[in-house]
Amino acid sequence: MSRRCELTGKGALVGHTVSHSNIKTKRRFLPNLVNVTLQSDALGRGVRLRISANALKSVDHRGGLDAFLLKARDTELSPRALLLKRQVSKKAVAAKAEASAAG
Template sequence: MSRVCELTGKGPTTGNKVSHANNKTRRRFLPNLNDVTLISDVLGQSFKLRVSAAGLRSVDHRGGLDAFLAKAKDVELSSKALKIKKAIEKAQAAA
């Protein structure tokens, strides 16, 4: 399972671990991923996603999963999230 947020596309970054003696060795900074269940108001359905803590705050800030996906760029979203976005757009167009 890859360590990438399904909504924001945030993945591992690299940097240096610096010891007390100022020795530098490469290390990875992993995103804080959580398995969450988000509910779509338009579809009336819940979806299990692997989202970073920052991504979860962004979803709350924008007013829910539907509003977040409406503004999100397709490049950042995972294939699963992209399918949800297309289903929401289709349901809104029909209503």
């Protein structure tokens, strides 16, 4: 399992640990990944994802998982999140068509 956020694509970075005597040794800066279950209103079910804590704040700020996925670029989403985005957009189009037919 790679250390990469499924929604934002944030991954590990490389840098140096600098000692008091200015000796530099390589180290990795890992993203703060958490396992969460987010509720999708369009799909009507929970979705388990491994995302960064920063992405969790972004999802909350944009108004939920569905809004985040619809606004996100396809290039930064994981294949699993891209599949979810397609499902959510398909349900949104179907709901919009149903509402216009009823109204």
